[in-house]
Amino acid sequence: xMETLLLSRIQFAANISFxxxxxxxxxxxxxxxxxFRLRYNRSGEAxxxxxxxxxxxxxxxxxxxxxxSGITMSFQFGTNWPGFMEIVGNIAGPLLAYxxxxxxxxxxxxxxxxxxxxxxxxxxxxxxxxxxxxxGTTMSTFWxxxxxxxxxxxxxxxxxxxxxxxxxxxxxxFNPSMPYRFFHMLLASFLTVSFLIAGVSAFRWLIxxxxxxxxxxLTTALTVAALLIPVQIYxxxxxxxxTKEYQPAKVAAMEGVWETERGAPLLLFALPDDAARENHFExxxxxxxxxxxxxxxxxxxxxxxxxxxxxxTPLHPRVAPVFWSFRIMVGTGVLMLLTSWxxxxxxxxxNKGGEGRRGVEGLPKLWLMGLVAMTFSGWLATLAGWYxxxxxxxPWLVQGVMTTKQAVADVPAPMVLSTLIAYLVVYAILxxxxxxxxxxxxxxxxxxxxxxxxxxxxxxxxxxxxx
Amino acid sequence: xxxxxxxxxxxxxxxxxxxxxxILIYVILDGYDLGVGVLFPFADDAEKDRMIASIxxxxxxxxxxxxxxxxxxxxxxxxxxxxxxxxxxxxVAIMLIGLIMRGVAFEFxxxxxxxYKPLWNNVFFTGSLMTSLAQGFMLGMYVMGLDYTxxxxxxxxxxxxxxxxxxxxxxxxxxxxxxxxxxQRKAISWAKGGIWGLVLGIAAISLATPYVSPRIFxxxxxxxxxxxxxxxxxxxxxxxxxxxxxxxxxxxxxxxFSWLPFATASLLWTLAYSGMAYSFYPYVxxxxxxxxxxxxxxxxxxxxxxxxxxxxPTIAAYTFLAxxxxxxxxTELRYD
Ligand code: HDD
Ligand code: HEM
Ligand code: HEM
Numbered sequence: 001x002m003e004t005l006l007l008s009r010i011q012f013a014a015n016i017s018f019x020x021x022x023x024x025x026x027x028x029x030x031x032x033x034x035x036f037r038l039r040y041n042r043s044g045e046a047x048x049x050x051x052x053x054x055x056x057x058x059x060x061x062x063x064x065x066x067x068x069s070g071i072t073m074s075f076q077f078g079t080n081w082p083g084f085m086e087i088v089g090n091i092a093g094p095l096l097a098y099x100x101x102x103x104x105x106x107x108x109x110x111x112x113x114x115x116x117x118x119x120x121x122x123x124x125x126x127x128x129x130x131x132x133x134x135x136g137t138t139m140s141t142f143w144x145x146x147x148x149x150x151x152x153x154x155x156x157x158x159x160x161x162x163x164x165x166x167x168x169x170x171x172x173x174f175n176p177s178m179p180y181r182f183f184h185m186l187l188a189s190f191l192t193v194s195f196l197i198a199g200v201s202a203f204r205w206l207i208x209x210x211x212x213x214x215x216x217x218l219t220t221a222l223t224v225a226a227l228l229i230p231v232q233i234y235x236x237x238x239x240x241x242x243t244k245e246y247q248p249a250k251v252a253a254m255e256g257v258w259e260t261e262r263g264a265p266l267l268l269f270a271l272p273d274d275a276a277r278e279n280h281f282e283x284x285x286x287x288x289x290x291x292x293x294x295x296x297x298x299x300x301x302x303x304x305x306x307x308x309x310x311x312x313t314p315l316h317p318r319v320a321p322v323f324w325s326f327r328i329m330v331g332t333g334v335l336m337l338l339t340s341w342x343x344x345x346x347x348x349x350x351n352k353g354g355e356g357r358r359g360v361e362g363l364p365k366l367w368l369m370g371l372v373a374m375t376f377s378g379w380l381a382t383l384a385g386w387y388x389x390x391x392x393x394x395p396w397l398v399q400g401v402m403t404t405k406q407a408v409a410d411v412p413a414p415m416v417l418s419t420l421i422a423y424l425v426v427y428a429i430l431x432x433x434x435x436x437x438x439x440x441x442x443x444x445x446x447x448x449x450x451x452x453x454x455x456x457x458x459x460x461x462x463x464x465x466x467x
Numbered sequence: 468x469x470x471x472x473x474x475x476x477x478x479x480x481x482x483x484x485x486x487x488x489x490i491l492i493y494v495i496l497d498g499y500d501l502g503v504g505v506l507f508p509f510a511d512d513a514e515k516d517r518m519i520a521s522i523x524x525x526x527x528x529x530x531x532x533x534x535x536x537x538x539x540x541x542x543x544x545x546x547x548x549x550x551x552x553x554x555x556x557x558x559v560a561i562m563l564i565g566l567i568m569r570g571v572a573f574e575f576x577x578x579x580x581x582x583y584k585p586l587w588n589n590v591f592f593t594g595s596l597m598t599s600l601a602q603g604f605m606l607g608m609y610v611m612g613l614d615y616t617x618x619x620x621x622x623x624x625x626x627x628x629x630x631x632x633x634x635x636x637x638x639x640x641x642x643x644x645x646x647x648x649x650x651q652r653k654a655i656s657w658a659k660g661g662i663w664g665l666v667l668g669i670a671a672i673s674l675a676t677p678y679v680s681p682r683i684f685x686x687x688x689x690x691x692x693x694x695x696x697x698x699x700x701x702x703x704x705x706x707x708x709x710x711x712x713x714x715x716x717x718x719x720x721x722x723x724f725s726w727l728p729f730a731t732a733s734l735l736w737t738l739a740y741s742g743m744a745y746s747f748y749p750y751v752x753x754x755x756x757x758x759x760x761x762x763x764x765x766x767x768x769x770x771x772x773x774x775x776x777x778x779x780p781t782i783a784a785y786t787f788l789a790x791x792x793x794x795x796x797x798t799e800l801r802y803d
Contacts, residue, residue, distance in 0.1 A: 061574050067527070068570035072563045074537055079556050082549025085541065090767040093542030097771045100538045101778045104531055165764055409553045419560040426564055430571060437578050 005408045007416040008080045011423065013390070017383055018427045019073055022066035024382050027141055027186065028193040029059050030134030033114075035220070037130050041123060050213025051220075054445055055197065058438060060115050065434060067103075072423075074100065080416070083407035088164045088398055091157055091172060092147055099143035106136030138186070145185055149178040151398045152389070153246045164401065176246060180239040181389075187232040188385065190224060191336060192378025197221035198343075199375025200442050202368040205360065209446025215360050219347065225340035233333055237292065243392075244293055247399060249307040249316035250392035254326040255289050256282075256319060260303040264289040272319040277305065317394040325387035332381035339374060343367070376435075478772070479762035482543040483751070485775065486536055491740050493532035494602075495637070495733050500526040502638020504569055504595025505631060506657055507588065514650050515588060519573070521645035526573070528786060530566070535782075540751075542771055547751040547761040554613040555605050562601035568594030596631065603630025603668075610672055610743075611679055613752065625671060632664020637736070640728035643718075651718055651725070658728060659714050665732070666707055669739045673700070676746055683746045699742050706735045 033056055040048035074096070077085055085092060113121060113129035121129075156171030157164045166172060201218035204211075244251045252258075256267050256279050265284030272279050290299040307316040346362045363371075397404040500522040510518055541548045552559055568590050576587035607623030608615075639661055642654035677684040687696060710731050718725065749757045762768065 057578070061578065064571060064574045067530075068567040071530075071534055071566055074534060074541060075552060075559055075563055077541060078537075078548040078552025079559055082546075082553055085545035085549060089542070089545030090764045093545060093763050094767050094770040094774075097538060097542045098774055100534060101774050104534070104778060104782065163764075166766060169770070409549070409556075411553060411556050415556055419557070422560065422564055426567060430567070433571075433575060433579070437575065440580060441578065 003413040004411060004416055005405055007413055007420055008408050008411075009404065011416060011420040012076060012080060013387075014420065014423055014427065015069070015072055015076055017386070018423075018431075019066065019069040020382065020386065021379055021431075022062045022069065023137065023141065024189050024192045024378065025062040025196065026059060026066055027137045028189040029055060029062070030130070030137050031190075032193055032197070032220075032224075033059060034127070034130045034134050037127050041127060045212075047212035047216045050211060051217045054213065054441070055217070056115060057441060058196075058200075061434065061437065063111065065430065070100075070103070080409050080411070081407045082409050083402070084397065087162065087402050087406065088157075091150065091164055091166050094166075095143055095147040095150070095172075099140050099147070102136055102143060103140040106133050106140075110136070141185060141189075142182060145182045146173050146175070146178055149181045150175050152181075152393060153177040154398055154401055159401075177239075177242055180235065180242050184232070184235050184239050184385075187228055187235060188378065188382045190228050191232060192382060194221045194225035194228070194340075195336065195371075195374050195378050196376070198225065199372050200438060202363075202371040203375075203439065204442050204446045206365070206368050206372070207443065207446050209442075218360055222340055222343045222347070225336060226344045229333065229337045229340055233337070236330075236333070240293060244301075247393065248302045249304065250322065250388075251293065252302055252304045252307070253317050253319045253322040253392055254388060255293075255301060256323045257289070257301050257303045258305055260300065260306060262290065262300050263298040264301045266292065267323075270323070272323050274314075274319055315395065317392050322388055322392045325384040325391070328384035329381045329388060332377055332384065335374075336377060336381070339370065343371070476759070478765050478768040479543070479758045481772070482539060482762070482768060483748075483758045485779070486539040486543065487744050489532050489536035489539060491737060493529070493536055494740070495736050496525070496529035496532060498634045498736070499637045499641040499729070500529055501569075501595050501599050502634035502636065502661075503642060504591055504638075505599055505635040506638055506642070506654075507592040507595070509657065510650070510653070514653070517646055517650055518642060519576075521642060525790070528782075530570070531782065533566075535779075539775075543763055543768060544751055544758060544761040545763060547756050547758075550752050550756060550761075551609070551613065554615075555608060558601040558604045558608070562598050562605070565594045565597030565599075565601060569598065570594075599631040599634045600627045603627035606630060606672070610676055612755075622671075622675060626668060629664050629668030629671060632661050633668050636661030636665050637729070637732045640732050644726045644729045647718075647725075655714055655718065659711075662707070662710060662714070665735065669703065669735075672739075672743070676743070680746075686746060696742070696745075699738060703735060703738050706731055706738070710735070 033052060036048050036052040036055070039045070040052060110129040110132045113126060114133050150172055153176045155175055156166065156168035158167050159165075197217050198221040201214050201221065204214045205218065240251065240254075255264065256270050256272050257264050258277055258279070263286065265282075265286045266288035267279070267282055267284040269281065269283040270279040271281055290301055291297050293299065293301060304314075304316050304319065308314050343363060346364075346367065347357065347359050349358045349362050350356070351358055393399060395403050395405070397407050503518050503522050507515060507518070537548075540551070572587045572591035572594060576584055576591065579587060604623045604627040607626030608619065610626070611619035611622055636658055639654045639658035643651055643658060646654065677687050686692060710728060713724075713728055713731070749759065751758045751761055763771075
């Protein structure tokens with residue numbers, strides 16, 4: 001049984017990790033496309049249209065990947081986690097329904113116009129469609145984040161015969177961790193997209209595709225990143241304070257604090273050891289963790305040892321994965337801060353003659369290569385963040401209500417293993433293909449070739465909306 | 468809120484109806500585009516492009532009906548969702564991987580460098596085949612009461628083949644409708660070959676269903692009911708005969724009635740499906756769990772119903788619009 005549990009968890013983690021990669025891109029890219037479109041409407045400059053028509057292809061590809069992996073998600077609950085819907089289905093059901101229906105709604109109606117209607121429908125209609133698609137993906141995120149947050153900080157329900165029944169939908173939707181998680185996720189999406197656009201544009205610039213469209217996309221992306229990363233760090237801090245209140249065991253794992261202490265150090269490095277219940281090789285900044293989490297240098301942080309049952313079984317998650325994924329996220333965040341701010345400073349430098357700013361020309365070649373290397377840094381931080389959140393909730397599936405073990409299906413372990421391997425193989429290949437195709441499109445665009453616009457091309461039907 | 472009587476009664480019934488309708492629409496609509504994928508190896512490169520063009524504007528929306536059906540099962544009948552999908556664990560996984568493969572192949576075959584196009588064509592075919600076979604297998608297993616014995620397993624393998632051939636049949640009728648000239652003639656011969664899959668499939672399931680479940684046997688072969696049911700096989704037989712004669716004479720002059728095989732096939736499909744729905748009602752897990760036992764709490768169903776009332780008509784309206792806009796023959800793929 002234990003083996004099935006572990007394999008099912010890995011499989012779920014693999015599936016949702018794969019799925020989230022693509023919504024993370026589509027959520028913010030929708031808004032960025034709207035921005036490009038609006039700039040084009042106002043100025044009529046071809047460079048905005050150029051940016052739009054390149055990135056809308058990436059959007060289409062990402063959306064398709066999001067849809068197919070989303071279908072897998074909705075089957076997962078039945079195949080691997082039947083207990084989840086049995087116990088909390090009355091609450092999770094409507095929320096999931098709204099997520100999928102919102103995504104549907106926009107896919108069915110507006111996506112086609114947005115993807116293939118640039119020059120075929122009136123400008124206002126195309127702009128509206130783009131806006132609605134962006135709004136739709138955001139709403140879709142809202143509902144799924146509501147559900148996920150409710151699993152972390154559940155309220156507004158009562159248990160009748162072991163089954164959760166909703167008593168107050170307002171309380172369920174606006175549960176305590178929802179606002180933090182929602183905004184942190186939205187910002188994560190914008191940062192992911194900024195670095196994606198910056199990386200791919202820098203790549204095009206480097207290989208000689210120095211068009212105005214590339215310049216505008218690169219400048220926009222770096223500016224957005226520089227503006228949003230401090231906000232993200234601030235919201236992340238608030239998110240942590242909230243978690244400290246509702247899930248103290250998770251925070252203890254994130255900080256690697258075993259004994260409740262005052263003036264806890266911020267650990268930069270440590271090897272948490274779950275068996276010995278201590279850290280090895282600690283390197284830390286004294287008092288800083290307490291200061292960040294309580295805003296007092298000698299504030300108290302609850303240690304992991306407070307979360308152990310009478311019989312010695314830990315009621316907290318495994319420490320090392322939470323500890324490390326948290327550091328990967330924060331580390332990436334700091335790196336993003338440094339790169340985006342330095343880039344903006346480099347671009348704002350005055351030209352040699354003293355007239356005008358240097359702009360993209362102000363970025364040295366090596367620096368551009370660095371941006372290319374950071375193309376997918378948003379993915380890394382996002383995944384690391386979710387791993388912190390989700391693994392940090394264990395052993396609970398719904399905090400304090402049901403454990404992960406209660407939800408798992410009684411499917412033989414070898415069966416789960418075989419499907420897990422199959423998924424992993426498919427995902428690895430698709431991820432490779434996705435990244436290859438993005439850079440292939442970038443190379444093709446740099447050579448000035450027109451890009452294919454497939455998918456809905458079909459019957460001849462000029463000037464109709466849905467093409 | 469007892470406007471229409473006891474909500475614990477009519478809400479589950481409504482959701483069962485909505486779910487049933489979604490599944491039916493799904494098997495017809497995605498049925499034809501899966502079928503087109505299964506027929507891929509029989510076509511040459513130019514024909515493949517044309518076949519893709521014939522389903523290009525539709526396949527994505529077709530697939531949403533599956534998400535809707537499973538979504539409704541998940542949120543309205545959570546315990547049944549768990550029970551059914553756990554029992555069908557492997558075929559579900561195979562279907563999902565198939566759906567992923569064909570879904571992304573659409574995008575990649577057009578965006579990837581040319582030398583990779585044949586590769587993505589193969590991915591598209593393999594994905595379609597896996598999905599069809601898996602769905603047929605699940606259908607067979609479901610009819611057998613989700614109970615694994617060697618006999619049931621063999622039966623499910625049989626329905627897997629029949630459904631796949633059935634899908635390729637309806638796919639061929641779609642190609643007849645959407646294309647002309649050489650490809651259309653080819654599709655007519657595919658349809659003639661594929662029709663037996665449909666016939667054998669319907670026959671196998673009709674014979675097996677009462678045999679497996681005494682309850683259904685009772686429902687079919689007792690007196691007044693049998694009168695209600697009798698027209699079903701008779702009309703179905705007539706439709707098959709009509710299809711066969713039609714296909715032998717096609718194409719008609721001036722391409723008239725090229726839509727007729729597809730329409731007739733859809734009707735046949737609907738009849739067979741209604742027969743099944745009638746037999747299994749009120750069970751959602753055959754002979755184990757009724758829709759009333761497995762439904763979510765009425766207060767949750769209410770909330771979902773509100774959303775459904777907005778979304779369903781919109782999707783339906785959009786579907787009609789899309790089919791209207793993209794009516795007529797599919798043309799060459801246009802890259803712009
Ligand atoms: C680009 C992505 C990104 C970046 C740069 C950051 N985060 Fe983050 N973080 C996420 C993306 C993310 C996320 C993937 O979106 C998570 C997972 C769940 C959630 O709501 O957001 C997350 C979760 C998450 C949590 C877990 C909360 C919980 O569930 O209990 C905390 C405390 C922080 N973040 C704090 C930070 C801090 C202090 C950052 C400063 C550098 C930071 N994040 C940067
Ligand atoms: C979107 C990003 C998400 C990621 C990357 C993610 C990741 C993970 C990971 C890594 C686990 C495994 C925890 C462990 O092994 O200890 C997990 C568990 C789980 N999460 Fe999430 N999660 C995400 C969002 C969600 C959402 C939105 C839901 C709710 C609908 C959800 C529901 C679950 C469930 C049911 C489990 C239980 C299975 C398990 O413990 O592995 N997750 N998730
Ligand atoms: C475990 C839970 C999840 C399930 C069951 C799920 C299910 C789905 C499904 C079925 C679709 C495709 C709908 C369609 O056919 O258009 C979809 C798309 C989407 N999902 Fe999820 N999803 C989950 C987690 C998430 C998370 C964690 C996020 C974001 C934080 C997310 C954001 C989106 C968005 C924005 C879309 C629409 C855009 C796109 O496909 O790129 N989902 N999801």
